[in-house]
Amino acid sequence: MCTQYNRKAFIFSGINIMKIRFLVLICSLLGCECLSAQCVNIGNKRILFLDYDIIERLDGAELKMHSPIDRGVAFYFDKSWEGSSCAYVTIIKDSTFYRAYYRGRLTSKTNGAKQITCVAESKDGVHWYKPQLSIYRIAGYDENNIVLMNEGDVSHNFSPFIDINPKRDLRYRYKGIGGKEGKGLFVYQSIDGLKWVKMKEEPFYTDGNFDSQNVVFWSPEHNSYLLFFRKWRKVDKVLYRTIAMSRSEDFEKWEKYKLLDFGNTPIENLYTNQIGFYYRAPQFLIGIGARFFQNKKVMPDSLFTRMKAAYVYLMSSRDALHFDRIFMESFIRPGIGYNNWTSRTNYPALNVVETSDSELSVYVNENYMQSDAHLRRYSIRIDGFTSICAGYVGGVVITKPIKFSGTKLEINYSTSAAGEIRIELLDERDEVIPGYSKEDCDCIVGDEISRGVTWHGKSDLSSVEGQIVKMKFYLKDADVFSFRYYR
Numbered sequence: 442m443c444t445q446y447n448r449k450a451f452i453f454s455g456i457n458i459m460k461i462r463f464l465v466l467i468c469s470l471l472g473c474e475c476l477s478a479q480c481v482n483i484g485n486k487r488i489l490f491l492d493y494d495i496i497e498r499l500d501g502a503e504l505k506m507h508s509p510i511d512r513g514v515a516f517y518f519d520k521s522w523e524g525s526s527c528a529y530v531t532i533i534k535d536s537t538f539y540r541a542y543y544r545g546r547l548t549s550k551t552n553g554a555k556q557i558t559c560v561a562e563s564k565d566g567v568h569w570y571k572p573q574l575s576i577y578r579i580a581g582y583d584e585n586n587i588v589l590m591n592e593g594d595v596s597h598n599f600s601p602f603i604d605i606n607p608k609r610d611l612r613y614r615y616k617g618i619g620g621k622e623g624k625g626l627f628v629y630q631s632i633d634g635l636k637w638v639k640m641k642e643e644p645f646y647t648d649g650n651f652d653s654q655n656v657v658f659w660s661p662e663h664n665s666y667l668l669f670f671r672k673w674r675k676v677d678k679v680l681y682r683t684i685a686m687s688r689s690e691d692f693e694k695w696e697k698y699k700l701l702d703f704g705n706t707p708i709e710n711l712y713t714n715q716i717g718f719y720y721r722a723p724q725f726l727i728g729i730g731a732r733f734f735q736n737k738k739v740m741p742d743s744l745f746t747r748m749k750a751a752y753v754y755l756m757s758s759r760d761a762l763h764f765d766r767i768f769m770e771s772f773i774r775p776g777i778g779y780n781n782w783t784s785r786t787n788y789p790a791l792n793v794v795e796t797s798d799s800e801l802s803v804y805v806n807e808n809y810m811q812s813d814a815h816l817r818r819y820s821i822r823i824d825g826f827t828s829i830c831a832g833y834v835g836g837v838v839i840t841k842p843i844k845f846s847g848t849k850l851e852i853n854y855s856t857s858a859a860g861e862i863r864i865e866l867l868d869e870r871d872e873v874i875p876g877y878s879k880e881d882c883d884c885i886v887g888d889e890i891s892r893g894v895t896w897h898g899k900s901d902l903s904s905v906e907g908q909i910v911k912m913k914f915y916l917k918d919a920d921v922f923s924f925r926y927y928r
Contacts, residue, residue, distance in 0.1 A: 480842040480909060487722040487925040490829050491757040492765040495843070499829075501836030502916055506755060506768040506827050509803050509819035511776075515541075516561050516569040517815045520586065522547055522579050523559055525814040529598045529654040529713070530790035532566075532804055533634070539563040539794065540634060541804070541816065542601055542617075545587070547579070556596040558589035560635070566796035567818065576636060588635050595619035595627055598654050600791060601634065606659040606666070608691075616640075616692075618657055622650045626670070628692070646670075646695055649685060654713050656791060660761070662724050665690050667761050669716045669728075674700060674708070682710040684730075686761055702763045703756070710735060712751070715791045716758075721824065722923070726758040729772060729803060731788045739782040751775075751787045753805065755826060768827075773805060773819060785809040790816065799823055799890050823890050824853045824923040831916035833859065838914040838921075842869060845910075847926030848903045855888040860918030862886075864894050867911040874905060879915055902926070 481495055488495060490504060518527035523545040530543040545559040557579075563569045573584040577591075589596050601617035615631040625644025629637040646668060649655070655670040665688045674683040685698040709732050716728040733751035753773040758764040773789070775781040790804035803819045829838045854862055862885040866877035873879075881896040893900050906926075914921060 480844065482844045483926070484844075485846045485926050485928075486724055487824075487923055489719070489722055489725055489824055489923045490827050490921070491725055491727070492767060494759070495840050496829070496838060497841045497911070498839040499836070500838075501834065502829055502831040502838045502914075503836075504767065504827060505830045505920070506770065506772065507821060507825050508771075509773055509821045512567075512802070512818040512820050515563075515567075515804055515816045515818040516571075517813065518543070518545070520545070520559070520571065522557065522582075522585065522587065525808075525810050525812065526785075527559070527814060528785060528788060528806055528809065529600065530804060530806055530816055531600050531602075531654075532790050532792045532794055532802075533601065533603060534566065534792075534794040535603060535634065537564070539566045539569075541569065541790070542588070542599065543806075543816075544596060544598065556594070557587050558596045558599045559586050560588050561586065561816075566794055566802050569816075574635060589617075589629070589637050592619075592639075594621040594624060595629070597621060598651070599629075600654050600656055601629075601631075602656075602658045603634075604659055605661065609659075616657075618645075618655060620644060620651055620655075622652060626651060626655060645692065646687065648687075648698055653682075654715070654791060656714060656716055658717055660718055660723070660726075662718065663688065663761060666692055667716075667726075668695065669701075669714045670698075671712070671714075672698070672700060676708050681708050682712055684711055684714045684716075688761070699762055701758075703766050704763070706766045706769065711754075713788055713791075715789055717792055719793070720795070724759055726761055726764075727793070727826065728754075728756045728758075728764065729789050729793065730754055730756075739779075751785070753787060753789050757826075773803070780808050780811055780813075783809055783811065795823065796820070801825070822853075822855075822922065826922075828855075828920035828922045829914060829916065830920040831918070833918045835915070835917040838916065839867075840912045842909045842911055844907060845926040846906065848906060848928050849900045850894040850902060850924060850926055851891050852885070852894060852924045853890050853922040854885065854892060854920060855922075856886050856917070856919040858886070860886065860916075862917075862919045862921065863915040865913040865915065866905060867913055869909045869911075871911065874910065877905070879913070 527543050533540050541561045545557045547555040561569045571586040577587045599619035604616045613630040615634045617629045620626040625647035628640045628645045631637045649670040653671040657668045668687045672685040673680045684701045687695045687698040689695045714730045719725045731751045752771040755772040756764045756766045786809045788806040796802040807817045808814045863879045863882040865879045866874045883895045
């Protein structure tokens with residue numbers, strides 16, 4: 442049987458074709474459906490090239506990360522009750538509007554009851570405003586943008602989400618969590634995302650450090666709530682900040698936590714995790730968090746010497762425990778100027794949201810503890826975190842054996858005017874399937890989020906649906922960001 446996204450070592454080359462053909466013969470005699478555990482049953486799910494799990498070979502091609510484009514300030518933390526230490530932002534897209542939740546404070550203290558939770562809203566995710574609410578009165582203002590107050594440490598890192606668990610209390614679409622080490626995480630609920638009530642007086646989870654933004658959401662792929670939070674990891678007697686995960690089917694009973702596995706990558710201080718499932722391909726969990734270097738000095742002594750140089754990283758997972766950090770380079774660099782290198786600057790907001798039919802937006806907390814502290818927006822194309830790509834000379838990418846459900850194939854791609862893409866289908870013997878060769882494939886040139894693939898003008902794949910095949914991408918000055926089989 443085909444396995445579902447097993448984590449096997451990536452094979453670049455050197456596969457013995459004669460051995461594979463021998464295995465094919467044996468499998469056919471035994472009635473096997475698949476060559477080996479390398480076969481991946483993708484069904485009709487959208488596949489992003491976030492890792493090497495589906496790639497068998499690269500020849501003249503590579504897996505590439507695409508850094509987001511700076512789109513400028515989304516909004517400033519400029520209300521008197523917000524202050525310059527606003528942080529731990531959560532972005533939620535809810536049907537026709539967007540909402541940003543973040544920490545504000547009433548005094549210079551950063552802990553305790555003086556912390557509050559504020560909101561900003563937007564109709565497009567680009568232009569933001571502060572709503573005039575009358576939930577709390579503060580400093581003589583009856584109207585303000587505060588949605589949670591007088592809840593102690595909860596507002597320090599309050600992180601809401603829309604609960605899509607089909608078994609939830611249907612009256613309350615929103616949940617939110619917050620808390621600190623020693624007291625635990627508390628859960629709140631809301632009908633409209635503005636007026637919040639505590640679900641229970643006791644914490645729902647206590648076994649963590651929590652001095653960061655802690656994230657929870659319902660995962661349709663895992664049929665459970667996933668909680669990601671801050672823990673310590675000791676390596677050679679040195680403590681590093683890392684991330685742990687626990688899961689629950691009902692938000693009542695939680696499994697014993699497990700530290701995330703990042704494979705054979707350097708041990709680093711991972712502070713915020715900002716993990717969530719990708720809405721167009723929920724089998725992928727994507728984390729766009731912050732890592733920092735505690736003793737790396739960037740600024741002169743006269744400029745905010747409490748320095749912890751930080752920048753944004755990208756990681757992904759399919760099983761919620763093993764995360765691929767293929768790209769150790771920064772996903773978003775801090776930028777020019779000392780103001781971009783102060784402590785706690787460059788912490789990304791939770792959640793990537795769609796802001797047009799071709800664009801995703803990522804938001805980053807910048808200029809922390811400065812008079813112009815703000816949230817900044819960055820954009821990438823839809824599915825455009827990473828791609829398989831090749832330059833002008835051209836290259837080839839071959840997938841592992843797959844089984845799919847669908848009669849058509851679409852890709853999200855980009856080429857230059859000189860570039861092109863062709864896709865060939867191979868059988869389990871690595872032989873070209875008649876009618877689906879490179880020469881049969883109609884040349885693909887352009888830049889589209891969704892483009893159907895055709896062979897001599899025909900898109901029908903019903904003759905190979907359910908069979909074990911490989912996809913062979915021929916790329917020239919081109920990127921492919923994702924693909925999907927459909928009907």
